[in-house]
Amino acid sequence: MNNFVYYNPTQLIFGKGQLSMLKEKAQQLGTTVLMVYGGGSIKRSGLYDKILALLSDAGCRVLELPGVEPNPRLSTVKKGIDICRQEGVDWILAVGGGSVIDASKAVAVGVPYEGDVWDFYSRKATPNGALPLGTVLTLAATGSEMNRGSVITNWDTQEKHGASTTFPTFSILDPENTFTVPRDQTIYGMSDILSHVFEQYFTHTTEIPLQTRFAESIMKTVIENAERVLANPEDYDARANILYCGTMALNGTLPVGVTTDWATHSIEHAVSAVYDIPHGGGLAIIFPKWMRYVYRENVSRFVRFATEVWNVDPTGKTDDEVALEGIAATEAFFARIGAPTRLADYQIGEEKLQVMAEKATPFGPIGNFKQLHSEDVAQILRMAL
Amino acid sequence: MNNFVYYNPTQLIFGKGQLSMLKEKAQQLGTTVLMVYGGGSIKRSGLYDKILALLSDAGCRVLELPGVEPNPRLSTVKKGIDICRQEGVDWILAVGGGSVIDASKAVAVGVPYEGDVWDFYSRKATPNGALPLGTVLTLAATGSEMNRGSVITNWDTQEKHGASTTFPTFSILDPENTFTVPRDQTIYGMSDILSHVFEQYFTHTTEIPLQTRFAESIMKTVIENAERVLANPEDYDARANILYCGTMALNGTLPVGVTTDWATHSIEHAVSAVYDIPHGGGLAIIFPKWMRYVYRENVSRFVRFATEVWNVDPTGKTDDEVALEGIAATEAFFARIGAPTRLADYQIGEEKLQVMAEKATPFGPIGNFKQLHSEDVAQILRMAL
Numbered sequence: 001m002n003n004f005v006y007y008n009p010t011q012l013i014f015g016k017g018q019l020s021m022l023k024e025k026a027q028q029l030g031t032t033v034l035m036v037y038g039g040g041s042i043k044r045s046g047l048y049d050k051i052l053a054l055l056s057d058a059g060c061r062v063l064e065l066p067g068v069e070p071n072p073r074l075s076t077v078k079k080g081i082d083i084c085r086q087e088g089v090d091w092i093l094a095v096g097g098g099s100v101i102d103a104s105k106a107v108a109v110g111v112p113y114e115g116d117v118w119d120f121y122s123r124k125a126t127p128n129g130a131l132p133l134g135t136v137l138t139l140a141a142t143g144s145e146m147n148r149g150s151v152i153t154n155w156d157t158q159e160k161h162g163a164s165t166t167f168p169t170f171s172i173l174d175p176e177n178t179f180t181v182p183r184d185q186t187i188y189g190m191s192d193i194l195s196h197v198f199e200q201y202f203t204h205t206t207e208i209p210l211q212t213r214f215a216e217s218i219m220k221t222v223i224e225n226a227e228r229v230l231a232n233p234e235d236y237d238a239r240a241n242i243l244y245c246g247t248m249a250l251n252g253t254l255p256v257g258v259t260t261d262w263a264t265h266s267i268e269h270a271v272s273a274v275y276d277i278p279h280g281g282g283l284a285i286i287f288p289k290w291m292r293y294v295y296r297e298n299v300s301r302f303v304r305f306a307t308e309v310w311n312v313d314p315t316g317k318t319d320d321e322v323a324l325e326g327i328a329a330t331e332a333f334f335a336r337i338g339a340p341t342r343l344a345d346y347q348i349g350e351e352k353l354q355v356m357a358e359k360a361t362p363f364g365p366i367g368n369f370k371q372l373h374s375e376d377v378a379q380i381l382r383m384a385l
Numbered sequence: 386m387n388n389f390v391y392y393n394p395t396q397l398i399f400g401k402g403q404l405s406m407l408k409e410k411a412q413q414l415g416t417t418v419l420m421v422y423g424g425g426s427i428k429r430s431g432l433y434d435k436i437l438a439l440l441s442d443a444g445c446r447v448l449e450l451p452g453v454e455p456n457p458r459l460s461t462v463k464k465g466i467d468i469c470r471q472e473g474v475d476w477i478l479a480v481g482g483g484s485v486i487d488a489s490k491a492v493a494v495g496v497p498y499e500g501d502v503w504d505f506y507s508r509k510a511t512p513n514g515a516l517p518l519g520t521v522l523t524l525a526a527t528g529s530e531m532n533r534g535s536v537i538t539n540w541d542t543q544e545k546h547g548a549s550t551t552f553p554t555f556s557i558l559d560p561e562n563t564f565t566v567p568r569d570q571t572i573y574g575m576s577d578i579l580s581h582v583f584e585q586y587f588t589h590t591t592e593i594p595l596q597t598r599f600a601e602s603i604m605k606t607v608i609e610n611a612e613r614v615l616a617n618p619e620d621y622d623a624r625a626n627i628l629y630c631g632t633m634a635l636n637g638t639l640p641v642g643v644t645t646d647w648a649t650h651s652i653e654h655a656v657s658a659v660y661d662i663p664h665g666g667g668l669a670i671i672f673p674k675w676m677r678y679v680y681r682e683n684v685s686r687f688v689r690f691a692t693e694v695w696n697v698d699p700t701g702k703t704d705d706e707v708a709l710e711g712i713a714a715t716e717a718f719f720a721r722i723g724a725p726t727r728l729a730d731y732q733i734g735e736e737k738l739q740v741m742a743e744k745a746t747p748f749g750p751i752g753n754f755k756q757l758h759s760e761d762v763a764q765i766l767r768m769a770l
Contacts (some may be wrong), residue, residue, distance in 0.1 A: 001400070001622065001625050001626070001629070002400065003399060003400025003401060003402070003403060004397075004399050004400060005396065005397065005398050005399070006396070006397040006399070007394075007395075007396040007397070008393070008394075009392075009393075009394040010392075011390065011391070011392040012389075012390065012391040012392070012641075013390050014388060014389050014390070014391070014641070014642065015386075015387070015388025015389060015642070016388060017388070018388060206622075207622035207625065207626065209605075209606045209609065209610075209626055210602055210603065210606045210626060210629055210630055210633065213598075213601075213602030213605065213606065214599060214602055216598075216602075217595055217598030217599055217601075217602055218595065220594075220598065221594045221595045221598065224594065225594075237386065237591075237592035240386050240592065240642075241386070241592065241594055241595060244386070244595055244641075244642070245595055248595065253638070256397075256399070256629075257399065257400070257625075257629070
């Protein structure tokens, strides 16, 4: 186990009807709030009206930043920063999924910063202070509701980068608010959750039995609830289990003491910076190919993955065969739940493959399980065509 | 899954040599510090000198409250409160195991409270404000380093009660600081950790797959590292795994959305309030008896426990048989690592059995898996004679 520091001060408010706690939270954080959201889904579901009523009860003046994109854009973030500065906003309420929360985090750290907020994402500066942020999560996926990560896309430069920004003060997670998530978004969300676990599970770090078992616990729970939630989108317990897995997959619990990887996320960010495809869809395509490309670096970890997570029977098989069977099971799972499996599913061919390979490695090689240079990324992308 | 709120702002600083971070932490928390510790073990190990040097480097004036008892006493807590008030202490540093930390928490919440600090433990008041508290943990056991629980014994009334007090601001966990923990304390610590998991695992709450797996992950990890750490007390990785399990077993992760039990802890508190026996020893004795007394309330949970945690093969057996085999495996494990298995191991007979049964239920029946009245407690204690 490596040395580590763990810290996570977000208050997680989970369950049916927990939205009612928003009033009390709002009263603690201030009277002028910027409400950030995406498309119109929260208006159709009625969540928008409920939240406005609660904020009004709390005596808040509400400003709005609607229209945050699925891959949230720097230009949108800057609009939010301007509103906060002009209107003296006290705190931000993100209502939506990871994109809305990530954009809100960027606004929160951008307001007190004199330079360009993109500096945080291009690694030129680190945030020092932020407006308080609360979230009402509507999608099980990114874990952004309980970490300080934020991923923003700069369309001027076709770059998509992550930064460490600020923890939400509180996050309200009502599984019922995910009942209306469309089927494809539900699938992408589950792919995203599993991918987060993969990034933190495939490692050369030894003596991490508890971290390993926690990761396997999340994977098994997502897998056993995935088809259930797709069969009945209003299955409260299945939605709750997936929602809780999404948070635990990326709230800092899994990586303690572990050298994590994150190459596949860099590759996917490069793909969606160029083609604007859904993050979870991109991950479902690329991860199994990454696995095939790297598994020989530590076959025993992939053997464990195959036997523990996918119940592969190792009897009479070589380690290589068991490992490959686990990877095939991963691919089969993604196919079974209806996730995309090839870049061709998004009409992506090899035209910009080299561009994406370069974009995936802007600060040098990526990944720790196997260090990948742009030529490695190109090979993985070619496997995914 | 039940609704829940999770919040835990303690910064966990884990690993070899992490004590060096104490200086920076001290500089953040103030110049006058009360250092709380137990017997002389931290002086023998050299930890005491290292800490004093770091606090001196940080420019701190150090006051001391030594001699905290294994079951920390109200009288000691009051001494600490007096020192803090007289000397204008800014923050408290607990150096030791759960007893030292629990006593320090009581001091921390007692200082700003005008009434008797015992009010928090007798449920007459709830804390409102506390001095900041840091900890340097030397024993894997109670989890007190990352929660707000505190258990104090009042010898005037022979009562031992827990209260919700305050979270440590930071906790430094270096597995090397547990190398010198004596064999019996190591055993009690592991019994305590497993008992914490049992209290949160045996439940009637359904649809808690991730919580269930997390609990099983901790149990399996403790079990597989227990004999290793006893065979070689300086096995860094084994000590690290046990230490991390201790924290995760009681930092609020396991009970989210779950109706937990905690009857066995109440019973043990009653026993050690009367006989002053080690908490972990008492738990190792009582828990398997509690299991036998209650398992029929939800046999399937005990079947899962037997098969998942103890690898009991269920083939051709009734659920009852499988459940009982799991309980027997628990007893055998405690015996194998050298934990006490009967009250007689502490020369406790039936003389005060009724007194203890009454003391275990001062606020009415205890437990949720099966509600226990004083006569149930008496029966469980009788099974443990």
